[in-house]
Amino acid sequence: MKRKWISSGSPFEAQIGYSRAVVDGDWIFVAGTTGYDYETMTMPESVVEQTANTLATIARALEEAGASLDDVVRVRYILPDPADFEPCWPVLREAFGKARPAATMLVAGLMTPQMKIEIEVTARRQARA
Numbered sequence: 001m002k003r004k005w006i007s008s009g010s011p012f013e014a015q016i017g018y019s020r021a022v023v024d025g026d027w028i029f030v031a032g033t034t035g036y037d038y039e040t041m042t043m044p045e046s047v048v049e050q051t052a053n054t055l056a057t058i059a060r061a062l063e064e065a066g067a068s069l070d071d072v073v074r075v076r077y078i079l080p081d082p083a084d085f086e087p088c089w090p091v092l093r094e095a096f097g098k099a100r101p102a103a104t105m106l107v108a109g110l111m112t113p114q115m116k117i118e119i120e121v122t123a124r125r126q127a128r129a
Helices: 011-017 047-064 082-096
Strands: 004-006 021-024 027-033 072-079 102-107 118-124
Touching: 021 047, 027 047, 047 082, 047 118, 072 082, 082 102
Parallel strands: 072 102
Antiparallel strands: 004 021, 021 027, 027 118, 072 118
């Protein structure tokens, strides 16, 4: 299978030179994704709403690659404020409760002060019955 590049339509992809996701065989690598609503280019203030937007963007990329959040094997959470992580747990549990991927949470600055979370995932497509 050829390598496939997936775009979310974010202007940052073209400006910086990256893809939302890269599919290589059965593996799908989704770039660090923040809480923008790419249709309106707005960012919610709440970290929980940003998390929901982030997961929706990731889910769309995975769907285009022939996979879902249930296929995620590795996830990295990056937050500037570690206190913001726990409020996100219910949304994350809903998204990843079935897949139960290996996970890491890092504390680091993000591109703008409005960004409260960035999520990066790796998934592997499974044979579907």
